[in-house]
Amino acid sequence: MGSVSVISEAIHSGLDLIAALIAFFSVRESSKPADAHHNYGHGKFENVAGIIEAVLILVAAAMIILNAYPKLYQGAEIHSLGLGAAVMGISAVVNIFISSVLMRTARETDSPALAADAWHLRTDVYTSLGVFAGIIAIKITGLTILDPLIGIGVALLIIKAAVALIRDSMQSILDVRLPKTEEQEIREVLEKHSVNFVEFHKLKTRKAGSQRYIDLHLVVPRGWDIKRVHNLCDRIEEDISCKFNDVHVLIHSEPCGPNCIDCHNRARCSVCLENKNVACKDCVEFNKQEPGKR
Numbered sequence: 001m002g003s004v005s006v007i008s009e010a011i012h013s014g015l016d017l018i019a020a021l022i023a024f025f026s027v028r029e030s031s032k033p034a035d036a037h038h039n040y041g042h043g044k045f046e047n048v049a050g051i052i053e054a055v056l057i058l059v060a061a062a063m064i065i066l067n068a069y070p071k072l073y074q075g076a077e078i079h080s081l082g083l084g085a086a087v088m089g090i091s092a093v094v095n096i097f098i099s100s101v102l103m104r105t106a107r108e109t110d111s112p113a114l115a116a117d118a119w120h121l122r123t124d125v126y127t128s129l130g131v132f133a134g135i136i137a138i139k140i141t142g143l144t145i146l147d148p149l150i151g152i153g154v155a156l157l158i159i160k161a162a163v164a165l166i167r168d169s170m171q172s173i174l175d176v177r178l179p180k181t182e183e184q185e186i187r188e189v190l191e192k193h194s195v196n197f198v199e200f201h202k203l204k205t206r207k208a209g210s211q212r213y214i215d216l217h218l219v220v221p222r223g224w225d226i227k228r229v230h231n232l233c234d235r236i237e238e239d240i241s242c243k244f245n246d247v248h249v250l251i252h253s254e255p256c257g258p259n260c261i262d263c264h265n266r267a268r269c270s271v272c273l274e275n276k277n278v279a280c281k282d283c284v285e286f287n288k289q290e291p292g293k294r
Contacts, residue, residue: 001083007151019053023053030043030045030111043207046113068155072149099122110210131154214250216252
């Protein structure tokens with residue numbers, strides 16, 4: 001056809017094939033369990049794959065712009081507009097179906113590599129429709145300058161997708177905290193169990209591929225035995241696991257101080273409770289103190 005816009009779509013789709021292969025190998029690698037060399041698993045393989053895909057997209061955008069820019073001034077005759085329109089229409093329909101399947105799977109598995117691949121194909125839908133509309137417009141108006149302009153427009157859309165992909169992948173590699181909405185869900189789980197502990201602090205979160213890591217310190221009544229503390233931590237971990245897929249929770253438990261006002265005021269001393277509210281030694285000593293010194 002001699003069309004820059006159709007060539008730009010061919011480059012875009014060709015790189016999508018390479019990106020799909022990268023996604024395939026990264027997802028397969030990231031699903032491997034932790035080993036001696038990767039104690040925290042292989043989740044970040046997906047983030048590395050996302051950056052590689054983004055670099056490929058930027059290369060594609062540069063190639064498209066380099067091909068389109070001279071034709072802004074020189075012009076070029078375009079042939080077989082009907083065939084080009086048919087190919088672009090079929091391409092858009094196929095990519096709508098495949099990208100929808102990929103997006104659904106990415107949401108179910110929380111995979112950044114699959115999500116990136118889905119968005120690549122979805123941008124292919126938009127750009128294919130844009131090229132399709134441009135071919136129709138050229139056929140009606142005869143303005144061949146529309147062809148390189150559409151090609152450059154496709155390139156700019158590709159650049160935008162690549163920048164977003166690099167940003168998201170770098171956040172995981174640099175251990176940026178989970179989104180505020182997700183941290184709020186974690187806090188809600190802790191609030192649900194708050195009657196059983198004094199307080200929590202040092203909540204830290206991060207993500208590697210589809211895997212989430214959550215660390216926190218939990219202050220419990222000093223009279224509790226280790227089994228009871230362990231059971232409480234297990235319940236908290238199970239409830240957090242129900243909120244997210246592939247989550248790893250590490251809870252460091254700490255005893256409250258011997259004169260913990262919060263622990264005594266809220267009747268959290270397990271020794272007292274198990275003795276049918278008969279005060280334990282710590283509580284007796286606590287009650288002997290003047291209120292201002294507690």
